[in-house]
Amino acid sequence: MNAMKFDAMVLGNHEFDFGQEELKKRMAEAEFPVLGANVEGMGQLKQYVLKEMGGTRVAIIGVVTEYTPESTHSRNVAGLKFSPPADTLRGYMRELKDRVDIIVVLSHCGYSEDRLLADQVRGIDVIVGGHSHTKLEKPVRVNGTIIVQAWEHGKALGVLDLTVREGKIVEYAGHLEEIMPVADLEDKTVGKIVEQYRDKGDKAANEVIGTATVDFEAENVRRQGTNLGDLIADIVRQVSGADAAIINGGGIRATIRKGEIRTKDVYAVLPFDSYIVAIKLSGRLIIETLEHGVSAVEQEEGRFPQVSGLAFAYSASSPPGSRVREILINGEPLDPNREYIVATNDFMAAGGDGYTTFGKAVSAPGDDVTKGKVVFSDSGRWLRDVVVEYIRERHVLSAPSMGRIKKVH
Numbered sequence: 101m102n103a104m105k106f107d108a109m110v111l112g113n114h115e116f117d118f119g120q121e122e123l124k125k126r127m128a129e130a131e132f133p134v135l136g137a138n139v140e141g142m143g144q145l146k147q148y149v150l151k152e153m154g155g156t157r158v159a160i161i162g163v164v165t166e167y168t169p170e171s172t173h174s175r176n177v178a179g180l181k182f183s184p185p186a187d188t189l190r191g192y193m194r195e196l197k198d199r200v201d202i203i204v205v206l207s208h209c210g211y212s213e214d215r216l217l218a219d220q221v222r223g224i225d226v227i228v229g230g231h232s233h234t235k236l237e238k239p240v241r242v243n244g245t246i247i248v249q250a251w252e253h254g255k256a257l258g259v260l261d262l263t264v265r266e267g268k269i270v271e272y273a274g275h276l277e278e279i280m281p282v283a284d285l286e287d288k289t290v291g292k293i294v295e296q297y298r299d300k301g302d303k304a305a306n307e308v309i310g311t312a313t314v315d316f317e318a319e320n321v322r323r324q325g326t327n328l329g330d331l332i333a334d335i336v337r338q339v340s341g342a343d344a345a346i347i348n349g350g351g352i353r354a355t356i357r358k359g360e361i362r363t364k365d366v367y368a369v370l371p372f373d374s375y376i377v378a379i380k381l382s383g384r385l386i387i388e389t390l391e392h393g394v395s396a397v398e399q400e401e402g403r404f405p406q407v408s409g410l411a412f413a414y415s416a417s418s419p420p421g422s423r424v425r426e427i428l429i430n431g432e433p434l435d436p437n438r439e440y441i442v443a444t445n446d447f448m449a450a451g452g453d454g455y456t457t458f459g460k461a462v463s464a465p466g467d468d469v470t471k472g473k474v475v476f477s478d479s480g481r482w483l484r485d486v487v488v489e490y491i492r493e494r495h496v497l498s499a500p501s502m503g504r505i506k507k508v509h
Contacts, residue, residue: 102131103289108149110162110206111136112230116176117480135162135206138188140181148192150200156264157200161192164208165231172480185209186220193223201267204228211236211249218245225269226260239274246272255279305364310491313498316356318369321349322400325505328352328369329406334500335490336483337408340378340476342443344409344429346389348453350402351445361497363488370484374445378476379461383436386410387424389457395420403453405505410434413506425508441475445483449474 101109111134115123120142127134127144137147148161163185169177189205196203202225207214210232218224224245233252239260240247246269250258256276263271316328329349337345354368381389393405394414413425427434444458451459461473478486491497 102129103287103293106132107151108133108135108160108162108206110134110208110230111139111145111164112208113165113168113172114480116168116172119176120178120180135160136164137161137192138163138166138183138185140183141179148196154264156202156267158202158204159192159196159200160204160206161189161196162206162208163188165210165213170477176480185213186217189217189221189224193221197223202226202262202264202269207231210234211247214247214249215240215242218242218247226262228258228260235276237276239272246274248274250276305362305367307363308360309363309366309488310361310495310497312356312358312361313496315358316497316499318352318355321352321406322402322404323349323397324404324507325406325502327499327502328356330408330500330502330504331497332370332483332487333406333408335487336376336443336445339478339486340376340441340443342378342409342441342476344386344407344440345443346393346405346407346410346448347445348393348402348448348455349404349406350453351447352406356497361491366484366488366491370482370487372447374447374483375481376443376476376478376483376486377446377449377474378441378443379449379458380439380473380475381442381457381461383429383434383438383440385457385461386429386434386440386442387427387436389442389455390414390424390427391421392454392457394423401453403455407504411504411506413508415508417509443476446477446479 109132124144133146133149135148136142136145139145148159151158151160164182166182166184168182185207203223204226205224206228207217208230211229211234214227214229218227219242227245227247229247229249234249235251236249248258248260250256256278258274258276260274261272262269316331317326318328320326321329329352332352333345333347336347351372351374352369353371356365356369390405390412393403397404397416410427410429412427414423415425416423429440448455449458
């Protein structure tokens with residue numbers, strides 16, 4: 101970003117995922133202002149920046165979603181207060197209206213929230229949005245405010261052209277320039293930066309983090325419980341503090357062989373970008389969840405469950421939906437009417453692999469599973485990194501207890 105010479109950036113909720121101290125280091129390295137007008141308790145943040153462009157006085161104000169504490173670990177935002185963006189912006193409209201011609205809001209609040217801000221706060225000329233990963237091909241105007249958002253993950257460059265006369269926007273036009281990778285054309289400055297971090301990444305990938313006393317196998321995760329599936333499910337349950345954990349076997353992609361374990365081995369096991377979520381589910385919905393998990397065992401589909409904190413038996417000869425015979429939660433018979441906390445990954449929590457019981461219990465706005473019956477959302481860490489840290493702390497990895505899933509006739 102320094103090489104690209106940004107004028108300003110606003111914090112997003114995921115900027116807090118590695119903790120405040122790490123964020124402060126990155127902010128100190130930034131050669132541009134980092135904004136967060138509605139964040140109290142972090143002195144390094146600026147509320148806004150003033151610039152003059154072609155004789156036009158411009159204020160750029162940054163706001164982040166007030167729900168940031170719900171999408172990262174509580175320790176990462178300890179001591180910070182996230183105020184409602186609309187309340188914050190109203191105050192700055194009064195402060196800035198006579199000092200500048202144009203007010204631009206950098207918003208990491210999501211497109212629906214940006215539309216509300218345009219409706220509720222008078223005086224905003226432009227909102228440049230984020231958080232919801234919305235692909236706006238053209239600018240949208242709401243209550244006189246121009247709203248733009250350029251999709252996600254660097255897939256497109258947003259272009260907005262404003263014609264300003266006597267301090268007022270009289271014309272505007274915008275579009276997205278989708279980024280097309282070109283293999284034989286490299287920016288030398290950026291290339292040097294990338295190479296520096298590639299070397300660091302290679303070193304980290306080859307770090308020995310522990311030792312496996314047995315093979316932790318993935319070959320059978322789509323048709324039965326395995327020691328690797330049990331291990332990962334145990335970690336998911338332990339980290340979230342849930343009563344039980346249910347993960348999809350199809351998300352486990354490689355075996356960990358006996359002997360030294362390197363970071364890259366864990367990344368091969370869990371190549372997908374998923375994180376831990378815990379949800380309140382009734383015992384009845386847990387039964388429905390497990391029925392779905394074993395409903396296609398004959399086809400060895402990825403939905404087959406790997407579990408922790410629970411044990412169950414099923415009959416593959418029975419019709420799908422009527423296969424589960426007995427369920428124990430931490431050694432006690434499952435109560436269909438009781439509510440339990442069940443941990444999983446965000447893919448399943450959003451209804452992935454057909455797990456509609458999870459999908460019904462939550463909603464997934466933007467890139468975070470944060471609403472409904474969610475009681476834990478560790479969106480700041482990929483599951484694979486949680487597993488790496490678990491192995492690094494224990495160093496010696498032994499097989500967990502087996503026999504959690506029994507196939508009966």
